[in-house]
Amino acid sequence: MIESNQTFIIAAYAVTWGAMLAYLVYLLRRGRRARAEYERMAPGDRNTA
């Protein structure tokens, strides 16, 4: 019982970290792509506000 419970506990933390890290990687890639696309369309134009 204890061993099988440990499996579920490990699974819960693994799913949590898997989801968070997968989304973080998604954000990093999409952000890099978005900035590259903007740079391609408007080179040097960083009208930051």
Place this chain on the structure above:
Amino acid sequence: MPATPPSPHSYPPRTSVWFAFVSFGAVIAAQTHAILTSPAEGDMGHLQKIMYVHVPAAWMTFLAFFVVLVFSARYLWKRNENDDLLAASAAEVGALFNGLTLMLGMIWGRPAWGVWWVWDARLTSTLVLFLIFVGYLALRAFVDDAEQKARWSAAVGAIGAINVPIVYMSVTWWRTLHQPPSSPATLDPAYTMGLRLNAIALLLVMIHFIRKRYEIARVERAAEHVAEAAAMGGR
């Protein structure tokens, strides 16, 4: 070659990398503290440790959808495009935490109840909430006109967020297999600190995700504005 005129849409500054490190570090610290210090619970034993990820994930879902409600309403009132982008960013992050809450609930439910899923009020209303926001994101993916997309998704976001109190109160209003809401007020003091720390840590991660997603949405929108201006011969 003439100088490039400034974009009609502001280009956002980058979100802090340090904030990301601090937020993920806080999750590691909070989870380590909770796992090492919380005693086995009387009925569930160490399975109780799933609470430190399941309950904060549910709270972040509610908070993210509250942000959706606030900025959707603000968009409908002021028609500021950035409010729409912020609401959409919070909706995506909220859907992530909502899906995570459902998954963690199933992982906890299997050993605790003997089943992965039951169609009780809490689980079903949480699934409905998730489907509403998946629909919200699908709507944004399929509507091309930016103004129409913003208006429709603000309406769906505001209506969807109204489901949050129903999810929260479902365990009180209906007879369910799910236990009453876990909070520091209803918990044994041995588990309170762990739950608080994990909630704060996950809040930091959620703030980082929403800020980063909002930054990306603004860069993408700025690129669209440049493209629109170029198409109209403005550049």
